[in-house]
Amino acid sequence: MVLSLSLLTAPSFSQSKGAVYLDDKKPIEERIEDALSRMTLEEKVAMCHAQSKFSSPGVPRLGIPEVWASDGPHGIRAEVYWDEWNTAGWTNDSCIAFPALTCLAATWNPEMSALYGKSIGEEARYRNKNMLLGPGVNIYRTPLNGRNFEYMGEDPYLASTMVVPYVQGVQSNGVAACVKHFALNNQEVDRDHINVNVSDRALYEIYLPAFKAAVQKGGSWAIMGSYNKYKGQHCCHNQYLLNDILRKEWGFDGVVVSDWGGVHDTKQAIYNGLDMEFGTWTNGLNWSASNAYDNYYLAIPFLKQLRSGEVKEEEVNKKVRNILRLIFRTTMNKNRPYGSFGTEEHALAGRKIAQEGIVLLQNNKNVLPIELSKVKKIAVIGENAVKKMTIGGGSSSLKVKYEQSPLAGLKERVGSQAEIIYAPGYESPAVAEQDVRNAKKPEQKIIDVEGLRNEAVSAAKKADVVLFFGGLNKNEYQDCEGSDRKEYGLPYAQDELIQALAKANPNLVVVLITGNAVAMPWAKDVPAIVEGWYSGTEAGNALASVLMGDVNPSGKLPFTIPVSLKDNSAIALGEYPGNGKEQTYNEGIFVGYRWSDKQKIKPLFSFGHGLSYTSFAYGKVNIDKPKLAANDQLTVSVKVKNTGKRSGYEVVQLYISDLKSSLPRPIKELKGFKKVLLNAGEEQVVSFTIDKEALQFFDDSKHEWVAEPGKFEALIGASSTDIRGKVTFELQ
Structure with a gap:
């Protein structure tokens, strides 16, 4: 006799009458035990x-x-399909x-x-x-x-x-x-x-x-x-x-x-x-x-x-x-709302999140935002200006209601105010469509790298400003489940293309569409760099609003961008990706900016870094008491003023430094942040609360969190390397 657990008996609810587990007024734990007692x-x-x-x-x-x-x-x-990864071909599941x-x-x-x-x-x-x-x-x-x-x-x-x-x-x-x-x-x-x-x-x-x-x-x-x-x-x-x-x-x-x-x-x-x-x-x-x-x-x-x-x-x-x-x-909660799907409200929520997340990494000569009163022709270069980024990448691949590309977003925003010309500049290999039954592997054509580059450079020379959309994509060995990247530099000969564009037109903006840090050997030659991320359905509109100045960028990097791979601790200490069986994290707690600080390595762009179209001044850092009792808390505050000509968000970051510890500790660790909106000329006091928990480290010999008495510093900054002020206090 073959046992089958998935094919259950036909529904019969007569045994459920009077069941406690159906009574949502009863405590959940009581309902669980009642249901459990009735199950085979x-x-x-x-x-x-x-x-x-x-x-x-x-x-x-x-x-x-x-x-x-x-x-x-x-x-x-x-x-x-029930037993396949392939999409079932529904017409009402576009998200x-x-x-x-x-x-x-x-x-x-x-x-x-x-x-x-x-x-x-x-x-x-x-x-x-x-x-x-x-x-x-x-x-x-x-x-x-x-x-x-x-x-x-x-x-x-x-x-x-x-x-x-x-x-x-x-x-x-x-x-x-x-x-x-x-x-x-x-x-x-x-x-x-x-x-x-x-x-x-x-x-x-x-x-x-x-x-x-x-x-x-x-x-x-x-x-x-x-x-x-x-x-x-x-x-x-x-x-x-x-x-x-x-x-x-x-x-x-x-x-x-x-x-x-x-x-x-x-x-x-x-x-x-x-x-x-x-x-x-x-x-x-x-x-x-x-x-x-x-x-x-x-x-x-x-x-x-x-x-x-x-x-x-x-x-x-x-x-x-x-x-x-x-x-x-979840399912048996009768007060569960009904939800909504594929709505404009959700698309606009995604756009707002993208707008706040886009990071202005560099803006020399104030190339951004683009002023249409001074620009008649815009050259948009790069495959990522038109490539769909919601498909591929493994389990994150989506069937979307729509995806606004950067090129489409710019055309919609600029309208007839300026001419937009497009050239791909580079091309990635064609890949088979993910999760499609009997998907055929596309024929790979020979990519004319030099021809694409020359076409792009020619377009750049004719324009008042050049917007290059490059970076990574969801192909294997890029940003994709199942495979790591094989190199830190940009794929598809983009680095050489960017260098050529920089020589062709001094008003070049590089917009990176990635989920990862990349090498930027051309950074000193490019006036403006933007991290645009994979921004979803409203990607093009979100990017256009930031590039054109409708939205003041306020994103800050959630990771360090090192100059080269050797500046990353996992790479520098030689273990990644292991020997196929074992992988040892030799860097211990020194990940990201903790490693850069320890080794005194200057990143290309620091953790917490992000520029704005306005400017912010920080006042003196104050503390409400110089000593912190073990079960007490203290307040650190700083005045932040918008000294520019337009409103904008600033992310004020609090780092803590332990000045003397029995175990090695990072130079500083993020322990607080607040994002504040300030109008031009407006000033606001930003406050943080520090307690014993913010001062702790994990002592693995004791298997417990420890906060050792002694002196600490509270550092206030605009990034992990842009510290604007600090104050010393003591844990008693």
Whole structure:
């Protein structure tokens, strides 16, 4: 007799009459125990694994619904066939694409994160998903990581602050935010088996804080494990991460979901904290079994051990309690809103987020903003001015309602006020369309690199200003899941093209469309550089509004842009990407600007850097008391004045420096930031509260957070290297 867990009995609700679990006035924990008591062993096991690419079974007999997940974190993925990654060809699943999370982090504005979460949560809810697979908060360790664009930068405090409103916004719609990838998933090379060796101190100070904030402050209802190993165990069933830290230390009461194909062992999956297994056989139902899903590690193998008594029933009960809690919080919450999908409101929310995230890196000679009264002809150069950036890249690929390209956005904004001429300048290889059944690999034509360059230079010579749109794209080995970048420089001979354009026209603006730092050997020859990110559906309109001066740029970098790869700590210390089996984080806590400060390396552009079309002056930094008692707090304040001629946002950043410590510490660490809007001539006092927690480091010999008495400095700056003032205080 073949056991089948996915094919359940026909619905019969007679057994549900009077059920406590249906009474939403009862406490959730009481409802969970009632539902659990009515379930068969087979029904419990079935809930612990997938029944399709993106769903797991409910219990129809008891009226308990299925769980339906959707890839995020930048939009709701198109519907796919039951057992394939290929899109199912629906006509009503075209979503709004929101900016990539590097762009969100670059806003340095928790209000934008709340708007993002609320909006994408509404889209997920309308499509009847009860779990969104995002946001991602893995730390930006090296510029080569192919999935950096999906994450929130290099600093644990910034990522922790930005993830909380996102999670709360998503979950306000009755959709669980599944924060990923827990943990240490910092490269795509060998991601499915690489064992990460990292000190406890670096783990707790750098790589865990954003996850902890999502759980304890954001109240996240779901966590996704990562593909890699830690302490020799895959992270989707990892005793140390899932049981010891997530459950015991942080008190997480949500559901732990495997990354798709991240489960490798039944015993570890049973005992090491995993609740739901997805994607173990990702090619469907043709793996030598009538139903591949029943052969998942948490399916028939799990059931056999339960029936034999080798595993106690309480082990499956633990998992089902967490799954039921997810369902009661989402699908079975009668007050759950209905959501909305593909709306103008969501598109405009995405545009606003993009506008606040776009970073003005350089603006020599005030080339920007473009004044149409002085410009008659604009040359737009570069494939990224027209290339779609919402498709490709792995699980972040989207089927969008529309995507406004930079060229289209500029044409709409400029209208008849100036002539716009376009030349591609460079070309990337053609790729097969992602997730399309029987997609044919396109024929590769010979790219005339010199001809494209000459055409672009000729156009540049005829123009008053040149806007070059380049950078990376979603092709393999660019910003793409499954592969890391192979080089730090720009692909497709763009560096040579930019140098030629700089010689042809002194009024050159380079707009980088990336989710990652890139080398810029031409930076000194180019007057203006803009980081435009992958900005989603409204990308073109957002970029045009900033370039034309309708919006004053206010984004700040969420990661350091080093001059060269050797200035990155993971590269400099020689371990990345490991030997195929092991990868050791030799840099420890010295990631990003912490490394630059320690080694006295001047970055090309610093963490927290971003210019404006106006200017800001900082006054003296003040403190309300010189000494901080152990259980007290103090206030640091500074006056910030807009000394320019137009209104604008400034991100005021607070860093803390421990002047004497028993363990090595970074020169400074971000511990606060506020984004303030100031009109021309307006002045505002910006205040920060410091308590003992802001002064702590993790002592791995004691396995506890420690704040040592002594002197500290509070530094106020416009970036990690642009410190405008500081004040000393003492922890008693």
